[in-house]
Amino acid sequence: MYLLDHPQAESRFAPGHPCYECPARAQAVCSALDDHQVVAFRRLGCTRELAAGETLCWDGDAATHVYSMTHGVLRLSKLLPDGRRHVMGFAFPGDFVGVTLEDRHAFTAEAIGDAALCQFPRSRFEAFVEQHPRMGRRLYAAAAAELVAARSRLMLLGRKTAAERMASFILEMARRTAQAVAGEPRASLPMSRMDIADYLGLRVETVSRELAGLKAARLVRMTGIHELIVTDPDGLAALAAD
Amino acid sequence: MYLLDHPQAESRFAPGHPCYECPARAQAVCSALDDHQVVAFRRLGCTRELAAGETLCWDGDAATHVYSMTHGVLRLSKLLPDGRRHVMGFAFPGDFVGVTLEDRHAFTAEAIGDAALCQFPRSRFEAFVEQHPRMGRRLYAAAAAELVAARSRLMLLGRKTAAERMASFILEMARRTAQAVAGEPRASLPMSRMDIADYLGLRVETVSRELAGLKAARLVRMTGIHELIVTDPDGLAALAAD
DNA sequence: CGAGTACTTGAGCGTTATCAATGCATGTGG
DNA sequence: CCACATGCATTGATAACGCTCAAGTACTCG
Numbered sequence A, B: 001m002y003l004l005d006h007p008q009a010e011s012r013f014a015p016g017h018p019c020y021e022c023p024a025r026a027q028a029v030c031s032a033l034d035d036h037q038v039v040a041f042r043r044l045g046c047t048r049e050l051a052a053g054e055t056l057c058w059d060g061d062a063a064t065h066v067y068s069m070t071h072g073v074l075r076l077s078k079l080l081p082d083g084r085r086h087v088m089g090f091a092f093p094g095d096f097v098g099v100t101l102e103d104r105h106a107f108t109a110e111a112i113g114d115a116a117l118c119q120f121p122r123s124r125f126e127a128f129v130e131q132h133p134r135m136g137r138r139l140y141a142a143a144a145a146e147l148v149a150a151r152s153r154l155m156l157l158g159r160k161t162a163a164e165r166m167a168s169f170i171l172e173m174a175r176r177t178a179q180a181v182a183g184e185p186r187a188s189l190p191m192s193r194m195d196i197a198d199y200l201g202l203r204v205e206t207v208s209r210e211l212a213g214l215k216a217a218r219l220v221r222m223t224g225i226h227e228l229i230v231t232d233p234d235g236l237a238a239l240a241a242d
Numbered sequence C: 001c002g003a004g005t006a007c008t009t010g011a012g013c014g015t016t017a018t019c020a021a022t023g024c025a026t027g028t029g030g
Numbered sequence D: 001c002c003a004c005a006t007g008c009a010t011t012g013a014t015a016a017c018g019c020t021c022a023a024g025t026a027c028t029c030g
Helices: A007-009 A034-046 A123-131 A134-157 A162-177 A194-198 A202-215 A233-240 B009-012 B036-045 B122-131 B133-159 B160-175 B191-201 B205-217 B233-238
Strands: A044-052 A054-058 A065-079 A085-091 A108-121 A184-188 A220-224 A225-229 B045-049 B053-056 B064-079 B084-092 B108-122 B186-187 B220-224 B227-230
Touching: A034 A108, A034 A123, A044 A065, A044 A184, A044 B108, A085 A194, A085 B133, A108 A123, A134 A162, A134 B133, A162 A184, A162 A194, A162 A202, A162 B186, A184 A202, A194 A202, A194 B205, A202 A220, A202 A225, B036 B108, B036 B122, B045 B064, B045 B233, B053 B064, B064 B122, B084 B191, B108 B122, B122 B133, B133 B160, B160 B191, B160 B205, B160 B227, B160 B233, B191 B205, B205 B220
Parallel strands: none
Antiparallel strands: A044 A108, A054 A108, A065 A085, A065 A108, A184 A225, A220 A225, B045 B108, B053 B108, B064 B084, B064 B108, B186 B227, B220 B227
């Protein structure tokens, strides 16, 4: 067809455009947009790179921007006044950060290792969503997905034992790692043991011990301190208890 | 003005209409609609009454309907395969039940005491939302609010002690009870001690003991087994630790 | 290669769970 | 109207799981 071969039609989303090779495109909120709309959307914001350990925003800061992860992993955490920490979650490539209607951030977001993301001013972002109902629905889907995740974590924190929490966590990470090595599911754990502990409502020492227990039970095999292979997926799932 | 005095304009939302005296109207999702739209909205669904203990829906059931609470309290809970229970939350008048995109319910919903609610087939409800963007935004707000609540509960379950959980819970219930007796905030606890325990990730005995502790510390005074007065709101807030 | 940080392992303890008994309402039948 | 059953709440005694404190090991990075 003539239109598809038209130079302008081709150039609407050309190689060289920052979104062209974006590995997160299919998972991110931009998946609700066609190539033409993505170009317009991208113009609303900018790319931002974070060095390992760098903070994107602080708990309680004015929520002036929203973000869409493209590379790396963020740790989303919150402190009690006396310093006890809880890690609310981790943001992976494709994850949207900023599902809220409040005008302050609900958590501190820090990069684990180097990371990159797209950053959009909230006002412009919200105006864009107003004009693009599919994006609105995609955002509602993101909120609903976060809610599902939060509920499963409520069950984990409220009722599961340390071993069960550890098993559930490894399965969750294996799912997100979403790669297989020699047929066996691999899980990458880019965060520190401390982060895992604060995510699971345990102490570092307990995380270490439970991980050792899983190794001893031959359910997993460590291939590095931040990477393991699930050698017995069924056994691990049975231990995870849901 | 002429139009406001017009008989038809008056009759659009008359006494006698089921929504006319609805005590939840201002808080519920219907608050996104004008009187005219509420009448149309109401026609999509029906009223449903639940006897004490009756189940509205089961965890895993096909999610064919969504609900809006008008009277009473629901307990939203989920079981692990081995029977351990977690109470995900309680639905009070004005609360919307059914923020999700999944086709199965995420929890079992049971009435604590008698309850009543409006019930809408999901397909019709979603079509209506499609036609009424304000309702869509109100629904997104409901999802965002649930997310805020879930996050605060993650911190509670992951990092707080039994005493802190109990204090936080009483403050939450006092907020929702939203009434004062002789200047002192009152909290009604319509649910059983077992429900409270499963909500806070504790055992019944611990709930009983911690409640006794709060009484002994003169932070609260019981006026009945399901009702108390917060005699020292600041002290209780300090104990709640956030 | 050395210093610092992160992780692991060990020993003992404390908070909360578990098990058991009792108290206290509410309802039912004799 | 009382005896009894039933269900929920409270209280007590003991145990266990995960925490705390402490030491030791293995990375990482200048």
